[in-house]
Amino acid sequence: MKIKRSSFTEEKQIVRSELTCKSLELNEEGLQDPVRVEAKIARTGSCLTVECSIKIKTHFNCDRCLDEYDSEISTIAEFVITSDHHMVADTDDMVFVSAHEDEVDISPNIREAIILALPYKRLCKEGCKGLCASCGKNLNEGSCDCKTEITDPIWERLKEIK
Numbered sequence: 001m002k003i004k005r006s007s008f009t010e011e012k013q014i015v016r017s018e019l020t021c022k023s024l025e026l027n028e029e030g031l032q033d034p035v036r037v038e039a040k041i042a043r044t045g046s047c048l049t050v051e052c053s054i055k056i057k058t059h060f061n062c063d064r065c066l067d068e069y070d071s072e073i074s075t076i077a078e079f080v081i082t083s084d085h086h087m088v089a090d091t092d093d094m095v096f097v098s099a100h101e102d103e104v105d106i107s108p109n110i111r112e113a114i115i116l117a118l119p120y121k122r123l124c125k126e127g128c129k130g131l132c133a134s135c136g137k138n139l140n141e142g143s144c145d146c147k148t149e150i151t152d153p154i155w156e157r158l159k160e161i162k
């Protein structure tokens, strides 16, 4: 997603864009096109402040019950575009562009925000019961007839040795 610096004023402007995962180099499975971006951009002095709200639909398999489920990732990317190297760059939120360049590609910032927002654990729902370890039944659909015994891994290993 490219923006032209010269086209923004101190008044906040909203730029909406629909991007593809491919254009953002997002190879993660389960991410669904389009990536919807709404960027609020305004000039402050020699800088541009950019606030992007990003939405992307996902189609993942639950880590516990393995069922497919649809969800949405909603995240933000906020950063400042500047040509002034004297500005303190103590965070990633600063994008330096040479002064004679008008066009800025903000895709890397959008990509990073999505990667940071990817769920660490993919669950179809809070408290998914998962699959029975012995019969494989999806316990969200009801309990199975297996005896629920708490297996101690050490004890299991001893049984194998016998």
Ligand SMILES: [Zn+2]
Pocket (backbone or CB within 6 Å): 062, 063, 064, 065, 066, 067, 123, 124, 125, 128, 129, 130
């Ligand atoms: Zn699940």
Ligand SMILES: [Zn+2]
Pocket (backbone or CB within 6 Å): 132, 133, 134, 135, 136, 137, 144, 145, 146
């Ligand atoms: Zn079972």
